Amino acid sequence: MGTLSSSVVLKDSKAGDRGPKPPIYGGDSGGPDGGSSSRDLDRLRRARLGLVLVLVTVTMIFVSFTSAFVIRKGLPTIDEKTGAYVNDWTGVSLPVSLLLINTTLLILSSLSVELARRQIFRRAALAPVQAIPGVSVGEDRSFPWLGATVVLGLGFLIGQWIVWQELRLRGFYLATTPSSSFFYLLTAAHAVHLFGGVVALLSAQSISWLRRPVETQRIWVDVTAWYWHFMALLWVYIFALLYFAR
Amino acid sequence: MATTAPVHVHAAPQGFIRRYVFSLDHKVIGIQYYFLALAAVFVGMFLSLLMRIHLVWPTAQIPLFGEIKPETYLTLLTMHGTIMVFFVLTTAPQSGFGNYFLPIQIGAPDMAFPVLNMLSFWTTFVAFVVMIAAFFVAGGAPLHGWTGYAPLSAVPNSGPGEALGADLWIVSIAIFCIASLMGALNFITTVLDLRAKGMTMMRMPLTVWAWFITAILGLLAFGVLLSAGILLLMDRNLGTSFFVPGGLNFTGQLTVTPGGLSPSTTNFTHHGGSPLLWQHLFWFFGHPEVYIAILPGMGVASQLLSTFSRKPIFGYKAMVYAIMAIGILGFVVWGHHMFMSGMSPYSAFAFSIMTMCIGVPSAIKTFNWLGTLWHGRIRLQTPMLFAIGFVSLFVSGGLSGPFLAQPVLDIPLHDTYFVVGHFHLIMGVAAIFGIFAGTYYWFPKMFGRMMNERLGQIHFLITLLGTYAIFMPMHYLGLAGQTRRYSQFTEVAYQTKLVPLQTFMTYAALITIAAQFLFLINLFWSMRKGAKASDNPWESTTLEWSTATPPPHDNFGGQTPVVSHGPYEYSVPGAPRDFIMQTDPATTATH
């Protein structure tokens, strides 16, 4: 890629079917040493690219759920008694205030994960300086934003659980109406994805406990943070869909 | 080997488990995928053999198996289709060869995410085990066909095998989806981010283009199938009604599924779901899946036709745009599977036009393949034979498409053997010919030895004649109105008359299947006893032939290749030999 040195070793290769033939190579990419090297930037870019593709997949899953939702909602079904087409869609009564609290929690967690992301970028930038013996850039005692995000995220998940309980109290079970089926489906699918984010955050944290390089941690936190933002955005979308199209 | 500072790839691992089982090396993973698909193809082929025998000799006693019952026939059919589509046609050409050769062909030391790559293989493996397990549970494997149309697939008492067997079938496919998504993500990132210096997109071999576009198709399609599978599982086990309408009656039993997450005292009957919704979701995945199966084969055919004709591929750019066009159009034609389903006839009209459009890039490819042969010096070695066979099958299978794409002709042909013949030629055996071509071509690189030419030629001739003898008559049967998925033709008088042709096809299948053991023998014999292969036995130009045979752990022995040429520079006037490798220095101006 762009980091290749220009020291191209050229060797003429003779007839291809005669013995092993050395290929033509460029230099190696990146150096074995040197803090936030271009190699780390390569890794970061690659991880972000991978994340974008993950988000494409997640989007496709929710797009198909949404289209199922829209089709099902507009779909007339035959009424058994009259033989005529009727629309059997009945809206769920949503516990809106509870959902708003959860939404607030998730948005706050999105903010805190962004702070965590910026924090780790700062720490990674200072890492080479700190590595110099005798140089101190102050105690690393900043606020544990990663931990805060995990707590807020778990708070959101527990909040969603409470919403489910509330819905059951109101008589809307999974199979009660098509609308309630979709409510449980979409919220559960989102919760599973968000839980994946929580696990990713915990592994990002454990990287620092395992004393792996800060660069690795930075990549994990960065990618998870973007994923988390996407989850927050996705939730807002799901909430809007469930609220306005119920 | 030139030795400079080692590149950043992980060192070759020690120990059997790390090297051969949970390996992170894309080459090992590629071979793992290949052998998984090889196991799967023999299972799938055995199932098809049982089906063909049952169709014409229904009372035959199969050793260890006994007589095949009608419902067993449907089970065989379902599992044959599912195993072949997912674990063979999606696994071997894309995950197998793609894993092994995509990184090498773009000059990368490995995939972008090696751990994810390993996970994706083992997830596929688990999916395969779960799929096979469906045979052994109470009630056996499901009978709803590989398309799993609801409500047949959504109601456990719709038939034998629709209980636990069908659940396992869905779970297996869901796991497979996740594995494929991981694989697709890895392929795309690798192509976009790990190309060697000088390897511009328009210098990538057409195999890489095919794998790349296939990965994009997979990334967009498998998520939809995963969603559909989740909805189907919920309908089956949790009492929801996404696909199951109300008022169903199965041989006197009302369908009542215990309502999950519901008060224990109440049961819910299904109400208001849409069977067509499943078909829409399934075919939104299902049609791109057809191209997932065939595009890598097209890539291999292009690569081989150029290499063995000693001539640049005819219209490289057109080929690339054609692959892209097929990929894009592949997402807007799914409704052509549903002309008879009760879908709106207006949308059928639109789907039909789009489907005809997809014939155009396919025709471009065929034209360009023939153009590549024109005025070449064709070396008829076994890989090339299969590439030529691919073109022939692609033409034959492709030309029945415009019949089925017209709704009005689909009326008599839909769900007849005509369709079975069509898709077996084009996405079944054409794709298999792509796999064979790839195997004979890349075997020397993968295992360091040559495969036997004579055995390969015999294998090719029997297989080509055999596949035509099996699948061409299916078109005749379809014209005569023979419906597919019938385990017997005894009940419908006009179909009974067609049994002699079916008998002919069964004999052809017996011979063709027997010939596949020649391939198996050739494969395993050559692995140990074949003639030693040089680094570039076919005098090819792409990067995998510029490294050692078999390639070292990091593909290029601690070096990063630099690319100065397009992928198919054969017989360049003024060049010292009749091919210029992509890594050759840029002395001769090419693109």
Added chain:
Amino acid sequence: MGLALLVVIWLITFVSTYFFIAKTWWLPHGASTSAAFIDGQFTLTFILMGIVFVAAQLALGYLVWKFRDRPEAAPVEYSHGNTRLEVIWTTLTAILFIGLNLMGSRVWANERFAPASPGAVQVEVTGMQFAWYFRYPGPDGKYGPTSAKLMDASAGSEAAIGLDTGDPSAKDDVVAGVMYVPVGRQVDLTLRAVDVIHSFFVPSFRFKQDAVPGLAIHMHFTPTEIGDYEMACAELCGLGHYKMHGMVKVVSQQDFDSWLAAREAEKQ
């Protein structure tokens, strides 16, 4: 090997094409108003695709033999393609494919978009594992209600489709296991399924339509010749799929009327 390939590919081409042209196995005799058009469109498509098939396969066989590698072979023509040829070829295929499609759409439109004519014979087709039932609404022109709860296949045709015999509109409904239709009159079908998807397929009428649970699908066709026509279920519906066939008897209007009257009389 080049000659062997040429022989094999040409042989495959000729044998495959022969059985199509000889019509050894072909569409059954058409017996409905749309059959003629569909067969015509089929033949046209067949001729066009057949020409492309034969041309492409013969060219493939010939090129492989002609340009095979041998010592006296002509040198390779170094070329990356010919854009003009590609454009011509692409345009031709596009016109061919899309033109074919537009031509075929007329009958599709007639059969599917236009409603049935007012004088059409009403028949409701019900598919179930693994039988077909045909219901005629009787003199009142109205189908009586049915219910899954009333279905009992062992208690005769009416109970099999769960007809609510207490309802006044059901009193004159006739349910039969064989479909009778008068010749030359449009048949207005209502397709239903009570368990899984089935497909009503009468090859001689060039007619096929899925019967989908939860939907009542309307479709119409006009039989043109008196005779018995076999129908088969064309959508996988379970273990007895292969047994799910039926009979369509096309009779004269007079025979149809007397058959229907006899069925009505049986009910009283």
